[in-house]
Amino acid sequence: MAVGYGKLKEMNVEVLSVSTDSVYSHKIWNESELSKMVGFDMPFPMVSDQGGKIGTLYDVYDVDAGIDIRGRFLIDPEGIIQAQEVLSPPVGRNPDELARQIKAFQHHQKTGEVMPSGWVEGGQTLKPSPDLAGNVWKEWKPPTK
């Protein structure tokens, strides 16, 4: 997340990370490992969720393990959740996919256009209208690999 932060900042996106560790643990993890990994201090607030109250609100708190699993929520300026992704602990997330989704939602909120499957920045979009219903196949073909 820290590595992709510059890109997110350019898109006017704030980051909050959350785990059930204490703020002191966050401090030490930042100092002793994370900052050495990426070459700078964590640029976003690292929130402490001891007891799992925040994780419970977002349904990512694993009561048996006492931890928040890897849940990622994209919240728009109105406070509406536009996307979520939840992974079990062993696999990390893909910041590029997160950036792609943010670009797509921001584009939609600006233009009303919708982004077909596999859309990347600069790719074809669609303008929903009565004429387009049933005719998407004329306008758009699935990308071939």
Added chain:
Amino acid sequence: MLVTKQAPNFSGMAFHEGKIKKVSLEDYRGKWVVLCFYPGDFTFV
């Protein structure tokens, strides 16, 4: 399911730029926010 719904508000203590401070989600209204949960400090991915 939470997608399309109002994000549940919360506040909590956070470590940020060398300081410990209180953070509330509602303070971020007007901005896009990525809220990122993870299993624990010193985990590997």
